[in-house]
Amino acid sequence: MRVAVDADKCQGHNRCYALAPELFDVDDYGQAVVVADGAVAPELAEKARLAVANCPEYAISIDTEGS
Amino acid sequence: MTSTFGPVADWATDLDHADPAYNRNAPEIWRTVREGGCPIAHSDRYHGMWVPLTHRYVSEVAYDTEHFTSRGVVVSRGTMDDFPEAPIGGAPPITSDPPFHQHARRILLPPFSPKAIERWEPEIRTLCADLAGGIAAGAGVIDASERYAQHIPVDVIARMLGLPPDDGDLFRKFVHDALEAVDVSQEQRVAFSDELDAYLDDRISEHEAEPADDLISYLLGVELFGERLARAHVRGCVVLLLIAGIDTTWSAIGSSLWHLATHPDDRRRLVAEPDLIPTAVEELLRAYAPVTMARFVAKDHDFHGHRMRAGEWVLLPFPAANRDPEAFERPDDVIIDRAENRHAAFGLGIHRCLGSNLARLELRVAIEEFLARIPEFELADPSGDGVVWSVGQVRGPRTLPLRIH
Numbered sequence: 438m439r440v441a442v443d444a445d446k447c448q449g450h451n452r453c454y455a456l457a458p459e460l461f462d463v464d465d466y467g468q469a470v471v472v473a474d475g476a477v478a479p480e481l482a483e484k485a486r487l488a489v490a491n492c493p494e495y496a497i498s499i500d501t502e503g504s
Numbered sequence: 505m506t507s508t509f510g511p512v513a514d515w516a517t518d519l520d521h522a523d524p525a526y527n528r529n530a531p532e533i534w535r536t537v538r539e540g541g542c543p544i545a546h547s548d549r550y551h552g553m554w555v556p557l558t559h560r561y562v563s564e565v566a567y568d569t570e571h572f573t574s575r576g577v578v579v580s581r582g583t584m585d586d587f588p589e590a591p592i593g594g595a596p597p598i599t600s601d602p603p604f605h606q607h608a609r610r611i612l613l614p615p616f617s618p619k620a621i622e623r624w625e626p627e628i629r630t631l632c633a634d635l636a637g638g639i640a641a642g643a644g645v646i647d648a649s650e651r652y653a654q655h656i657p658v659d660v661i662a663r664m665l666g667l668p669p670d671d672g673d674l675f676r677k678f679v680h681d682a683l684e685a686v687d688v689s690q691e692q693r694v695a696f697s698d699e700l701d702a703y704l705d706d707r708i709s710e711h712e713a714e715p716a717d718d719l720i721s722y723l724l725g726v727e728l729f730g731e732r733l734a735r736a737h738v739r740g741c742v743v744l745l746l747i748a749g750i751d752t753t754w755s756a757i758g759s760s761l762w763h764l765a766t767h768p769d770d771r772r773r774l775v776a777e778p779d780l781i782p783t784a785v786e787e788l789l790r791a792y793a794p795v796t797m798a799r800f801v802a803k804d805h806d807f808h809g810h811r812m813r814a815g816e817w818v819l820l821p822f823p824a825a826n827r828d829p830e831a832f833e834r835p836d837d838v839i840i841d842r843a844e845n846r847h848a849a850f851g852l853g854i855h856r857c858l859g860s861n862l863a864r865l866e867l868r869v870a871i872e873e874f875l876a877r878i879p880e881f882e883l884a885d886p887s888g889d890g891v892v893w894s895v896g897q898v899r900g901p902r903t904l905p906l907r908i909h
Contacts, residue, residue, distance in 0.1 A: 448854065448856040449617075449860075450856060451618045451861055455782070463618050463619065464617075465613075465614050465617055466617060467613055467617040467618055467861070490843075490844040490845075491786075491845055491846055492846065493848050493850075493852055494852065
């Protein structure tokens with residue numbers, strides 16, 4: 438399982454970083470980026486799902502392939 | 505009391521947000537108009553004004569910067585020609601359109617980024633604790649809007665900008681002029697704006713003479729396309745930060761306290777489980793989102809069967825989008841632990857509220873410190889008659905009499 442941020446959709450609402458700082462970080466402009474390669478450890482799967490479900494811009498996705 | 509246009513005949517065809525009944529009854533009005541089969545209300549007032557009331561339609565307008573311009577963001581009797589032209593607009597970046605918008609916005613993003621804003625938490629906490637402590641020391645009935653909610657954003661934004669904290673009453677007057685007195689004549693609107701500009705020009709000149717570690721000095725030093733910002737750009741940014749930074753958060757804090765005063769189960773749960781407050785803050789922001797934005801129709805076009813004409817206003821009620829049953833389950837219920845909450849309280853698209861990180865911090869800390877010191881309170885008049893809601897595009901209680909136990 439891997440999370441990704443669509444940089445064109447992200448407007449810096451900061452919900453993902455607030456909910457799952459293990460998976461997301463923000464740059465100096467408040468834009469979200471994934472931590473490392475976005476790989477989600479099993480114990481963080483629920484946080485990843487919440488980050489997706491709380492993004493007002495639908496900018497976050499989860500790729501379950503290759504997990 | 506009514507709007508200067510007179511009483512509203514019908515909310516679907518004659519909507520006027522300057523009528524005091526609008527903000528008082530907004531959730532019921534949105535629901536009734538939606539259920540009446542017309543999710544896009546209209547009014548002939550303000551030279552024509554459209555009001556989409558679903559999440560889908562509000563989103564579409566917010567994302568469509570080709571057909572809708574931000575040249576005007578507060579609906580008034582003014583016409584599009586009355587507002588400074590793009591690209592800068594009167595208060596960049598909120599009044600700017602692409603492509604200039606992103607350049608103006610990038611100047612202001614760093615000081616309002618999550619990590620830059622985190623640093624303000626200790627100061628905000630001390631401020632809230634002192635205010636709540638003062639209220640808790642007395643008893644009986646207090647106006648929580650006047651004694652608590654309004655002071656927090658005024659004090660914080662004055663410190664950030666480097667404006668005299670003792671001018672708080674003046675800031676509240678400027679905010680009232682800009683955001684509540686929206687239905688007065690255009691001449692009066694211009695006079696309000698001139699007064700604010702003159703005040704800020706003096707403060708900006710003071711910063712030019714004596715730079716300090718604050719946002720006005722930052723704006724005076726920053727460069728865009730290799731040049732310092734024009735004075736009008738600096739002043740416009742300060743107008744934006746001052747006006748948008750005050751009664752928005754004041755309203756969110758006030759509405760949240762209103763909810764906790766009228767829903768004792770939610771209040772007691774947050775007192776018992778303070779770790780739930782960040783989640784609750786999102787739900788309170790969804791249900792009581794304070795800010796409705798606006799646009800001008802940039803060019804004639806058809807919007808879901810409605811013929812929109814260039815120069816007409818469009819109200820963008822993100823608070824109505826947040827209560828759309830197509831977008832949220834049980835939208836009119838405040839579910840204090842709602843975990844999935846894709847609300848649009850801070851807008852959608854390129855104009856996402858620049859101060860959202862600061863607003864969230866102020867709202868969370870304001871609730872934490874209030875509940876820690878004042879766990880038991882209720883409306884002084886349980887009928888709600890003593891509560892006075894704001895008028896215009898920012899919704900929140902301006903008078904909130906609470907009985908403190």
